[in-house]
Amino acid sequence: MASPNGALADRRTVLLGVTGSIAAYKALDLAGRLRRRGINVVAAMTGAACRLVGPASFESITGNPVARELFPENKPQTIEHIALAELADAVAVVPATANFLAKAAHGLADDLLTAAVLATKSPKLAAPAMNVGMWENPVVQGNLKKLKAGGWQVVEPEEGFLACGTRGAGRLARVEIIEQAILDLLGRGRDLAGVPVLITAGRTEEPWDPVRFLSNRSSGRMGFALARAAREQGAEVTLIAGPADIAPPEVDSLIRVRTAGEMRRAVMRQLPGNRALIMAAAVADYRPRITQRSKIKRSGGRITLELAPNPDIVAEAAGKRKKGTVVVGFALETGDLRANALKKLRAKGLDLIVANDARALGSSSNRGWLFFAEGRSERVPETGKDAFAKLIINRLVGLLKRADG
Ligand SMILES: Cc1cc2nc3c(=O)[nH]c(=O)nc-3n(C[C@H](O)[C@H](O)[C@H](O)COP(=O)(O)O)c2cc1C
Incomplete structure (x- = not known):
């Protein structure tokens, strides 16, 4: 590629x-x-x-x-x-x-x-x-x-x-x-040599009018660090990147998207050709129900912005994946990290969920928990995003080996 x-x-x-x-x-x-x-x-x-x-x-x-x-x-x-x-x-x-x-x-x-x-x-x-x-x-x-x-x-x-x-x-x-x-x-010695891995990174932007959008503070650092770590292990990385604060790393294939809808289409199209999906992008949960064609003018009075739910990309991907494809999700929580992450892991049918502290958003370090579908969990103390990414990729190698039986 x-x-x-x-x-x-x-x-x-x-x-x-x-x-x-x-x-x-x-x-x-x-x-x-x-x-x-x-x-x-x-x-x-x-x-x-x-x-x-x-x-x-x-x-x-x-x-x-x-x-x-x-x-x-x-x-x-x-x-x-x-x-x-x-x-x-x-x-x-x-x-x-x-x-x-x-x-x-x-x-x-x-x-x-x-x-x-x-x-x-x-x-x-x-x-x-x-x-x-x-x-x-x-x-x-x-x-x-x-x-x-x-x-x-x-x-x-x-x-x-x-x-x-x-x-x-x-x-x-x-x-x-x-x-x-x-x-x-x-x-030689690289565990993911030639293995195709799909990674999403960055945030999405959901337009309200031609100049305004809803988004979040994700910098893209975690997903980009994952792409780098996967390539270091020899993986063939396809990176689907939304807007981010930094430039994406060199990968085998880079797909740029803006909205959650675009990200969903790109993920579903790429998924069948990959052995693993790591969904690190911070996808907006909601989008303005209607995108105005022209800029909304200041009227002085109150206005109401109606939001519609975005598709749950990782849940859909986990549901439609081929046998043997490993799906890793992220959960960003501000409270009750463990309970919420475990709930998402089960509801979405993931193999691994990385539960982050919301403070990680936009920062260069991260900490949290890894929860595995088979019931295991692992605490990750505060660490740089590169080291955090290497750990996740190492765990992915283990999951892929198990999937291969
Ligand atoms: C025209 C020419 C072609 C040569 N071709 C070979 C060759 O194909 N294989 C080989 O082992 N030595 C070949 N030699 C001999 C080596 O160049 C020679 O042993 C030299 O000391 C090798 O040094 P090096 O191993 O430091 O490069 C050739 C010498 C000449 C003059």
Whole structure:
């Protein structure tokens, strides 16, 4: 799914190690593909790689400077290999020479790439490419075995014509296969990898006349924090956002709405394609029964505003959901938090209700209770909305696992 800027949104960083194989130019295609997915790519090239492909090509494709020197002269204050090791969410060495495999297997760190690879705790992948004689050499195979035992993922080369004019194994695996392996590597350890999650955020505005509306003080912070937390766990997030005080985070799909009616239509349309709905938006319970076409003029006398109830979106969504879809609601209460939240949880048929203190509205922190359909409850002490959101997303992971049986 595309983000507002058209690219697949993803702020993770891949350290792309490029070593001195004739296939080094293919890493340019890989870097472009990853970048089009919104992934930040930092290329680290060995001296031999720079003899085969110009670093300027990698710089223009990745939009980042190429890391080359263990002791860069223009950045004496940074320790480059440690900075790279910490920056990388995953390391992919494409292509990987026999020389690189040997150094990595034995812990050598005599250039920037090997030192960064040794220092990082992030998952690592190598896609070897070499002449068939080198590939079949037991020393190379022994090094590969060592690397695999150490947790490296190896994307095996293919058979075919090699640049040296021979035929056999050693040709770099196809770029699409390496790309997919890198995406899988980035997804590892993330509980919601690829799970579509629908989140609503912000408030609604219910127009009374062309310039006036009814609304509330919701800032959008809680729903936006939930969207961020879900994406950090790998979820594909569709965010339905009403008006808010801050800009929405980067998500896979952003749908802007204004009124409760628009939000209802968007939720009901998106729901079937999602595994979970988190209804964090502060939807107005009532709207002016009639929206005046022209601005209401001051008459001096009293006027009466008649209100009509808005649809209960979360209850309708819970009632119409497919089996296995988890629905999470929010309850904002000014008194008797527990009793009111439990009543809503049951009446609306939710899996989890987050009961907030009304003071949370518009603030950057939150506190309250989580009430689960199976009867469990959990108190959440005053905490920042990001931490609160992470906790809710962790509990959602548990609910989805249970729904999967
Ligand atoms: C034109 C050319 C192509 C090369 N292709 C490969 C290759 O595909 N695989 C490989 O392991 N070594 C290849 N080498 C040898 C490496 O460049 C050499 O072992 C170098 O020391 C590797 O350094 P690095 O691992 O630091 O990049 C090639 C050398 C040259 C001159």
